[in-house]
Amino acid sequence: MADYKLIGKPYSIADLVAKVTGRAKYAEDFRADGMLFAKLLSSPMPHGRVRSIDTSAAEAMPGVEAILTADDLPPVDAPGEAGLTNEPMYEGEPILAVAAVDETTAANAIEAIRVDMEPLPFAVDPLDSLRPGGSNARLDGNTMVNRELANVKWDDVDWAAIDRGEMQTNGEVAEEWEVGDVEAGLAEADLVIDETVFHQSMGHQPLESRTSMAYWQNGKCYLHTSTQSTQRTHGAAARGIGIAPEDLVLVAEYCGGGFGSKIFGSIQMKIPALLSQKAGKPVMMRITRQEEHFIGRARPGLQGRVKIGFRRDGRITAMDMFFVQDGGPYGMSGDYVVVPDQSTLMYQPLSHRFRGISVYTNTPPRSPQRAPGGLQAVSMFSPLMQKAAKELGIDPLEMIRINAPAGQAKLGRPDENGEQGNVSSAFVVEAADLAEQTFDWQAMRARSGQRNGTRVTGVGVALSSFNAGAWGMDGLLTIRPDGKVYIQQGIGNLGTGSVFDTGRAAMEALKTDWDQAEVIWGDTSKHLPWSIVQAGSNTIHTHTRTNYAAGEDARRKLQEIAAGDLGGSPDDYDVADGRVFRRGARSSGLSFAQAARRAIELGGRFDGHELPEDINAVTTGAATALAGLGLMGVARDNYPTGGRVISHAIGFAEVEVDVETGAVVLKDYRVSTDVGTVINPRGLAAQLHGGGIQGFSAALAQKWVYDRRWGLQVSKRFYTNRPPTILDVPHEQPMAWAAQDKPDPFNPMGAKGVGETAEGAGSGAVLCAIADALGDGYFNRTPLQLDLILTKIEQLPPAFSTLTAHV
Amino acid sequence: MEDVRPVEDDCQAGHMQAAQAGHSRRNFIKGVIAAGASVSASSYVFKEGAVARAQAPGAVERLVTLTVNGRQRRVDVLPQETLATTLRYKLGLTGTKIGCDRSECGACTVLVDGVPQYSCSMLTHQVRGRALQTIEGLQAEDGTLHPIQQAVVDEQGFQCAFCMPGFVMNMVAMIDENPNPTRKEAAQFLSGNLCRCADYNKILNVALQGAEYTRRG
Incomplete structure (x- = not known):
């Protein structure tokens, strides 16, 4: 690999001292003079229509300052979500908000408001909505076909079979395609695995709820919020409030977890902004844990049928996939379409077919969650791969190799x-x-299979893949007369470290120590460039590109300034260690501080008064504001691209299953990766293991339970929908990881992202390990909890159909 | 006023198992009732509400002195006010985070007489005359980080770090009780804190590294 100064080296993340001393300010840590507090009135039913609202008693209460209803919000087209509504489509959906002098008064005002509601038909299980005569979650349809709301019922489907837990595949779908001849591929296979599969819906549950505080000053709205991204959240927040982006200052230096649920902030962040506008005072809206559970987004569940054909040598001849997605009430999640996308990459089937439909349900709104669709694919398919490997007598790791993608492998839906x-x-x-x-x-x-008293060891291995980068954004930095390099970052600070890690690409281009860099982030008044969302494992690849481009631009300008002042041509000069100097004569040159002053004197393109034409307008605005402060490096990422950027991880889990109690103990987890060049080994390890553990949670723990009669949820907090604690994961010895450090050919440093692909590896490996401990114990449903394990061990009939959602 | 009994044995974050959470919550509510106030299930209670003001029983002294990070702080406290609320909204100590407000996550863990407690589930009135320590009180006057803090920086511990103050306070209590924990013992001690980024592997590295720094002095 290349000999890097910074890339691949551990270092100290700039914000850690602020975080560990309590000085780092998250959204709820800001205060403003005269700040009011907001509380929400939320729907008590899964679907209903507000007939009337009587706020008179609340308005008469001392200390109540403003009430915001759905009628105060900018309109949103169906099937979009507004944030407050007169037709709530899930239990816990906010109907109105009250701002008062303190939270107690706001809560008392909420209690005093009378809302008359008409209950409407509802559906919490997508299959119930597809049944003939089944009720819909929305009045305007239960799915989308060709981007239009539609009403689909499966009239000619064998529902008795579905009730027995066998998915039927002749119902109408919204999406379908085929590559090659699947029927022929299945016919020529030596082994066909044909299974009904189920993946649960699950909330994101970030530890910091989606709290926001807003105030107005001089016609501008200042919004302190919890969001993954910054520059991309800015536009979304302004649209939500109904103002121009230049009238919004968004501050989000820290984010207490998002996992995909806060990519553009939250739909509710407009509420304190509009309440503040109404009341003429700052408004803090704290979101409680229970509210977060409802409004905090979730991963869509899937109910499906999968047929996979294998040759005797393990090669996959065909994959036939059929999925119904539990889509929540709003928008349209793409998870169900990503499942074939990622599985056809991971397993490279010689042919494949996909059929699927997303059905609206009166359950919390969905959004991408760490490896959306990718996690579900690994959780559903890797146990099938293991089952086939067992039947064919093939080492499951060898099975991964046999079908593995290589080089610029093909994937997914054809154009x-x-x-x-x-x-x-x-x-x-x-x-x-x-x-x-x-x-x-x-x-x-x-x-595998070792017995220790009543406990049996199982081992499992799973391949995971997911998106790991994009391109075409902008980089922006200034070298200022204090000699420091100020790197502007429009991505957010989610705690992955990538807001700093990617800045190191700029310093790598300048071959200069990291302590000479200052990273600017988290506040749109600080002039941030056009950036990718802080999501989808995009930032490491995308913004090593942009920052390297800005660094290269600055390097060229440094060389030009030195040549102009000291003679010779720019190529006679090199840049390193905070200086531009003549090659072979290090003493002949300029420090960054001197060059910055010269750039300001020269003006034009050197200090940002003239800008490249191909950068985004957002970057042009930011660079214009910074012009004249020093030598500016500014560039669009125009590096070559070679296809979708995808990283891979292979998880290895070892578990003990107690065959008397069904209890599972995770003994060890190891993970090997293809993530391109390692940028920051500690950050990589954190993503691999943290993501892996979130995968364990998907495999074994988190789910919703609904009272199907009333459409109400009974699992509303951490303790009823429990993420893993430190004792639930391997903790007696450190977990291992390995990375090959093989550069991706289409990134200046070879970097690819990793966060998402890590989760499936953990989930798939653990599911396979538990199945392995029970011999041929294949499970087709997640989360894999005690009841399923004991039912399998005791060979009892299942307590409910495999296809039933939210039990 | 009625005597409000401390409930530290029930609330020890470091030893709390999920099954015990309900037990301490009951004691917390009992404490609220003993203090002469009602608790609303639908709200947090912070400043005195306009409505609450009319109903205030006046049974509890309002202006109290707290010892926080070695300093005496006079603060106006409602009968039903939780320690997390007082720290964050009255004393400006926002390093202590509220993740669940119900003893489920441990983000609000602070030390009360050196014992880790969920400050969301303790009344401020319960801690009068006791020594409180929060994340803001760990760094020395000269800027030197506490060994646990230094270990966080050196190991790049935690990700989003919303859970970090609670974990760090619990680690401080841990090394006081057991200066040389095994990885397993550290996990046991820290099991009352949730990390949703699930950075547990690195958190245990931090705990052991912090313990080692402390032993080295």
Whole structure:
């Protein structure tokens, strides 16, 4: 690999001292003089229509300052979500908000408001909505077909079979495609696995709820909020409030977790802004844990049927997938379409077919959640791969190698010409080989089936893939007369470290120490460039590109200034260690501080008074504001691209299952990756293991339980919808990881993201390990909780159909 | 006023198991009732509400002195006010986070006489005359970080870090009780705190590194 000064080296993240001393300010930590507090009135029923609202008693209460209803919000087209509504479509959906001098008064005002509601038909299980005569979650349809709301019922489907837990595949769908001939592929297979599968819906549950505080000053709205992104949240928040972006200052330096639920902030962040406008005072809207549970977004569940054909040598001839997605009441999640996208990459089937439909339900709104669709694909398919490997007598790691994508492998849905897209790189076999050696896979495998009293050891391995980068954004930095390099970051600070890690690409281009860099982030009044969302594992790849581009632009300008002042041509000069200097004569040159002053004197393109034409208007605005402060590096990322950027991870889990109690203990978890060049090893390890554990949670723990008669949820808090604690994960020895450090050819440093792909690896490996401990114990439903395990061990009939949602 | 009994044995964050959470919550509510106030299930209670003001029983002294991070702080406290609320909204100590407000997550953990407690589920009136320590009180006057804080920085511990203050306070209590914990013992001690980024592997690295720094002095 290349000899880097900063890339791949551990370092100290700039915000850690602020965080660990309590000085870091999250949204709820801001105060403003005269600040009011807001409380929400939320729907007590899954679907209803507000007939009338009587706020007179509340308005008469001393200290009540403003009430905001759905009628005060900018209109939103169906099936969009407004934030407050007169037709709530899930229990817990906000109907109105009250601002008062303190939270007690606001809460008492909420209690004093009379809302007369007409209950409407509802559906919490998508299959119930597809039944003939089944009720819909929305009055205007239960799905979307060709981007239009539609009403689909399965009149000719064998519902008795579905009730027995066998998904039927002749119902109408909204999306379908085929690559190759699936029927022929299945016919030629030596083994066909044909299973009904179920993946649960699950909330994001960030520890920091979606609290916001807003006030207005001089016609501008100042919004302190919790969001993953910054620059991209800015526009979304302004639209939600109904103002121009230049009239909004968004401050979000820290975010207490998002996992996809706060990509553009939250739909409710407009509420304190509009209440503040109405009341003429600052408004803090704290969101309680229970409110967060309802409004805090969720991953869509899937109910489906999968057929996979295998040759005797393990090669997959065909994959036939049929899915119904539990879509929540608003928008349209793409998870169900991402499942074939990622699974056709991971397993490279010789042919595949996808059929699917997303159905609206009166359950909390969905949004992307860490590896949306990717996690579900790994959780549903990797146990099938293991089952096939067992039947064919193939080592499950070898099974991964046999079907692995390599190089610019193809994936997913074909375009109108029948051509599939491809990835920029895939080094899956290499990741498997690395794991085989580093983790001693064969020794691990040898422990499969070992018995210790009533506990049986199981081992599992799973391949995961997911999106890991984009391109075409802008980089912006200034080298100022204090000699420091100020790197402007429009991405957010989610705690992954990427807001700093990607800044290091600029310093790498300048071959200068990190302590000479200052990263500017988290406040749109600080002039941030056009950036990708802080989501989708995009930032490491996308913004090493932009910051390297800005660094290269600054380097060229430094060389030009030095040549102009000291003679020779720019190429006679090099840049390193905070200086531009003549090659071979280090003393002849300028410090960054001197060059910055010269850039300001020269003006024009050197200090940002003239800007490139191909940068985004957002960047032009930011750069114009910074012009004249120093030498400006500013550039659009025009580096070559080679296909979709996807990273891979292979998880290895070892569990003990108590065959008397069904209890599962996770003994060990190891993970090997193809993530391109390692940018920050500690950040990478955090993503691999943290993501892996979130995968354990998806596999074993988190779910919703609904009272189906009333459409109400009974799992509204951490303790009823429980994420893992430190004792639920391997903790007796550190968890291992390995990365090959093989550069992606389409990034200046070879970097790819990692956060999302890590989650499926954890989930799939654990599910496979538990199945392995129980011999041929294949499970087709997540989360895999005690009841399912005991039912399997005791060989009892299942307590409910495999396809039933939210039990 | 009625005597409000401390409930530290029930609320020890470091030893709390999920099954015990309900137990301490009951004691918390009993404490609220003993203090002469009602608690509303639908709201947090902070400043005196306009309505609450009319109903205030006046049974509890309002202006109290708290010892926070070695300083005496005079503060006006409602009978039903939680310690987390007082710290965050009356004393400006926003380093202590509220993640659930119901003893489920541990983000609000502070030390009361050196014992980790969920400050969301303790009344401020319960801690009069006791020594409180929050995340803001760990750094020395000269800027030197506490060994646990230094370990966080050195190990790049935590991600979003919303859980970090609670974990760090619990770690401080842990090394006081057990200066040389095994990884398993550290996990046991810290199991009353949730990290939703699930950065547990690194959190345990921090705990052991912080303990080692402390032993080295």
